[in-house]
Amino acid sequence: MTSVNQTFFIDNQWWRLISPILIHFSFTHLAFNCLWIYVLGEKIERVDSKTVFVMLVIFSSICSNFLQYYWTSSSLFGGLSGVIYGLLGYCMILEMESDNERYELPPALYMFMIIWLLLGFFEVLDMFGFGKVANFAHLGGLISGMMFGMMYKYYKKIS
Numbered sequence: 001m002t003s004v005n006q007t008f009f010i011d012n013q014w015w016r017l018i019s020p021i022l023i024h025f026s027f028t029h030l031a032f033n034c035l036w037i038y039v040l041g042e043k044i045e046r047v048d049s050k051t052v053f054v055m056l057v058i059f060s061s062i063c064s065n066f067l068q069y070y071w072t073s074s075s076l077f078g079g080l081s082g083v084i085y086g087l088l089g090y091c092m093i094l095e096m097e098s099d100n101e102r103y104e105l106p107p108a109l110y111m112f113m114i115i116w117l118l119l120g121f122f123e124v125l126d127m128f129g130f131g132k133v134a135n136f137a138h139l140g141g142l143i144s145g146m147m148f149g150m151m152y153k154y155y156k157k158i159s
């Protein structure tokens with residue numbers, strides 16, 4: 001089994017931090033991820049900018065895929081789910097502290113996604129036939145999106 005040090009530093013395979021977002025294991029997986037990108041991406045592009053959206057996708061992809069690989073030592077995972085959680089974490093940070101509904105997302109959506117994350121860690125999703133879930137990619141995406149949101153708030157002085 002290769003280590004993080006071997007893969008990223010010795011072999012210089014940095015592309016492995018981005019490429020999992022291009023891989024999906026079923027049409028349903030691809031369709032749901034594309035739907036979330038369409039819904040959340042449009043809101044972030046409209047409110048913040050296309051540049052912020054692209055930077056957030058790249059940042060959350062790198063962070064979520066690194067955490068998944070680091071924690072599981074498996075390179076067999078894919079999907080945009082870590083990025084989706086990154087977009088949600090970003091929106092949550094900026095919207096929860098805003099006086100107005102910045103992205104017009106219902107608060108129950110954030111709760112649903114956090115519960116879904118927990119169900120993945122407790123392997124409930126696998127029991128119901130959703131297959132193996134890249135839980136650490138989801139967690140890494142959520143954390144990286146929240147971090148990106150905090151950095152964005154700090155540098156843009158958003159209230």
